[in-house]
Amino acid sequence: MSVQIRSLTRHAPKASRKLLNDVSLTIEDGAFVALVGPSGAGKTTLLRTIAGLDGPYEGSVLVDGQVLAGRPMRERRIGFVFQNYALFRHMTVARNISFGLDVLPRGARPDRGTIAARVAELLELIQLPTLGGAYPDQLSGGQRQRVALARALATKPGLLLLDEPFGALDPIVRRQIRRWLRGLHDQLGLTTVLVTHDHEEALEVADRLVVMQDGRIVQDAAAETLDAAPATPFVMEFLGEALAFAGRVTHGRFLPDDPNVLSFPVGAGDGPATALLRPHEVRLVAAGGTAHATPLAGGQGGLRRLAVALGAREVEILVLPERLGAAGTEGLGLDIGRARLFRDGVPLAGALVAPAGHALPRVTGVG
Structure with missing residues (x-):
């Protein structure tokens, strides 16, 4: 019926x-x-x-x-x-x-x-x-x-x-x-x-x-x-744990407000924006900033849970153990190139970018 x-x-x-x-x-x-x-x-x-x-x-x-x-x-x-x-x-x-x-x-x-x-x-x-x-x-x-x-x-x-x-x-x-x-x-x-x-x-x-x-x-x-392609930040956040980073799109790049978070290319117009992504989609980059990571108990799907201190803010991410070993735990930057971008609650066209090497297995049950 x-x-x-x-x-x-x-x-x-x-x-x-x-x-x-x-x-x-x-x-x-x-x-x-x-x-x-x-x-x-x-x-x-x-x-x-x-x-x-x-x-x-x-x-x-x-x-x-x-x-x-x-x-x-x-x-x-x-x-x-x-x-x-x-x-x-x-x-x-x-x-x-x-x-x-x-x-x-x-x-x-x-x-x-x-x-x-x-x-x-x-x-x-x-x-x-x-x-x-x-x-x-x-x-x-x-x-x-x-x-x-x-x-x-x-x-x-x-x-x-x-x-x-x-x-x-x-x-x-x-x-x-x-x-x-x-x-x-x-x-x-x-x-x-x-x-x-x-x-x-x-x-x-x-x-x-x-x-x-x-x-x-x-x-x-x-x-x-x-x-x-979530239609709103609410959809993204309801369906699982999500991290949000404020910033601006300028000349085809998203520039995060936090200096420890790396910029990445997007196809959206200039203006304020918020990047949202899952904890397992974040990559640690050695010598990319001043952040430091602390291993936490627990994980998901073979991934290691880390607390990453970004000055006044701390976020929890999930990474492959070998990636943690390669990046170390000090002087880190966060690569968030898998983020979905929103402006005033509306997704920005062409904002989802997947640079080579970013693909990770989909993880459910994290949030």
């Missing part, structure tokens, strides 16, 4: 504040899209509006080209998994899963044998075939999450909406469940929309990330595009 959202605006009840502000979004049939952003960005409000759980609103929401407003929930073919699972504690796992089928109007409700077969099929699908008679309180968090997903899938929806479904799980179980969920999405041919504030989680399972801030969509792109 596809989703088309056009100029969607929703106000907070009894307030002039906009929860969603002129949001437009297209989700293709079979896509797995993650809505990401900080708390209060509008992610859950957008998800609930797609599901028809919230309103009223201005604009339009179409699923497979049809307007949802006014249509009963049972006709929408949408499965929704809440953050707290919302399982009925007094019902068995089997009854929880069959609930959506049990409450269908008599004319649309399958017979008991068909419902029982569907429950058994879903128990196999979520890898809990023997737990139909158990109660939610007897299950682990990961098992309850799977039951919530099975209940959402019982009516064979074409669109699956997930609101922070992994938040209550420990890290190991979270990784297992989200990989399983991605496989389930591909197996069933679903269209899936996931709300999460965890960008790593979104990167692992989604085809596209829709970054939201203050009720608006800031950028909608694949992870590689978001990292290489």
Whole structure:
């Protein structure tokens, strides 16, 4: 099922504040899209509006080209998994899963044998075939999450909406469940929309990330595009640890304000600018300045974490161990030629420069 959202605006009840502000979004049939952003960005409000759980609103929401407003929930073919699972504690796992089928109007409700077969099929699908008679309180968090997903899938929806479904799980179980969920999405041919504030989680399972801030969509792109060409400094900083260096573009070069940071060529016009880059994209240059580096505990992906003192400021970077050895720890300069440049929050065209030797393996989970 596809989703088309056009100029969607929703106000907070009894307030002039906009929860969603002129949001437009297209989700293709079979896509797995993650809505990401900080708390209060509008992610859950957008998800609930797609599901028809919230309103009223201005604009339009179409699923497979049809307007949802006014249509009963049972006709929408949408499965929704809440953050707290919302399982009925007094019902068995089997009854929880069959609930959506049990409450269908008599004319649309399958017979008991068909419902029982569907429950058994879903128990196999979520890898809990023997737990139909158990109660939610007897299950682990990961098992309850799977039951919530099975209940959402019982009516064979074409669109699956997930609101922070992994938040209550420990890290190991979270990784297992989200990989399983991605496989389930591909197996069933679903269209899936996931709300999460965890960008790593979104990167692992989604085809596209829709970054939201203050009720608006800031950028909608694949992870590689978001990292290489973020639309705003907020996108850059939300998706991982980032270092910022102020300076100016003059005659085709970015000149940092800090004398320990090396200039580099850009294709942008003259004026003030800010360079942002990841800690693993910084290179240490011997005899390039007066900075000095101190090794720190921890690292990422085989890289060494260093604290680099730049006079009144200290930054933490990640470097290959052999590069640290070649540069030493005193009289250093910082080469930031992999930076993305922004002016007044807008990316500067032609500012991303990749000099030879700057390529480093992509590191996630640093921030």
